[in-house]
Amino acid sequence: MRRATAARRAGPPRPPEGTPAPDELAAQARAVLADAVRLARWTATVGGRAAPPRPAPGGTLPDPELQRAAAALELTPRQVQVGWDRARLAGLVELRDGAAHPGWRLSAWDRDDTAVLRGWVALFDAWSLCHPAPCGSDHALVAEVVEAAPQLLSLLHLSSGPVAVPVLLDLLRQRVAELRTERHEPPADGGADPLPGLLDWTLDALVEVGALRPRAGDGEVALTPLGNWAVWVKLEQICVAAQGPAGHIEQSAEDLLRACSHYSPGPARVEYRAWLAARPVGQAVAELLQVARGDDALLRGLAFEALRTVGAPAEPAVSAVVDEPRLRPYALLWLAEQQGCPPEEQMALLTREEATWLWVDTAAAVADHGEGHLLLAHLDTAVQGSVPRLLDEIRETGHPRIVQVLVALAAALPDPALAKIVRRAAFEVHTGGE
Structure with a gap:
């Protein structure tokens, strides 16, 4: 079984027959x-x-x-x-x-x-952002319809042809009911049924972005070649991850990132894409940012690596966390990268205090999950240029892991005299002394 899986993953999968070049x-x-x-x-x-x-x-x-x-x-x-x-x-x-x-x-x-x-x-x-939902729509129901849209698109792709609107409406009702059950929420109220109107909104929006053909006179719906290809790509990402021994699509964001901490960047990005393809973008971004708010600095950095895989649809959510001190340096660098800022200019967007905080946070990740030589290599990236200046400024960051970082750095330094200075600084920070 493993050999067959490896063979399936050895080369890039071929799109369905008839897919344009x-x-x-x-x-x-x-x-x-x-x-x-x-x-x-x-x-x-x-x-x-x-x-x-x-x-x-x-x-x-x-x-x-x-x-x-x-x-x-x-x-x-x-x-x-x-x-x-x-x-x-x-x-x-x-x-x-x-x-x-x-x-x-x-x-x-x-x-x-x-x-x-x-x-x-x-x-x-981002189709739901391109075409406003009908005025007066229930926001929670709109969010559920957006979350159900991948199932509608999958049905259209797997049908390999037009699908009647009533069939899509039945699937939408079923999926919305499942979502409410999963969240232990009551079923929709009686009275006027808003789902037909929201289905029309969904289909119109997907036509606008080029994923669906305009509805024919008989009301049937079909994907464009571009939309069919895009849905196939997303389904393939999910299937590859589910078949492979490293699939994490059903795990939480935290478990995904912990697993990917052991991968090199390329395989990690494959896992990120598969995990993201299996859930609505807004939900996935919110989960990643919640992990980034935690105490594990390594997961914080990996969360923003996963957000790079999301790209532009994550920009509003990342912009919204810029004022959170723990996330601010990561968010500023992520936004700068999205906006095309050259890598060599990105660090200049941070204040010296923010750059020092980020250095400590990254050092904490290295200290927790890396080896001493990696911490020494990280020391060379400090903007201060020397250990004494770094020690002077590192105290002002208020980072909760300063002591642990300094202790780990002292243990890794080959120079006994310099190591003693760093240990002394760790003691002073720990005791609150000068």
């Missing part, structure tokens, strides 16, 4: 995002004139900017608004320092089909 899929994705790309390029042009668009705090374009873009691109304000939302979700536009700038994906758009497909998948994953 990657360049054809990328061409379809480019067509869906055509207006978004035009807006991103317009952003690059006006930014080059030192007048980049300045979105509202929520990221939307204010009316003057909408009108400016509409006039420049000969689009309606509504087309600009839709294209702008898509550009942000697909990583074509990024917000930095209150202004909009072209994203890194834009520079690769015409030459890199993989970048195009990943940009479209980010839009596909």
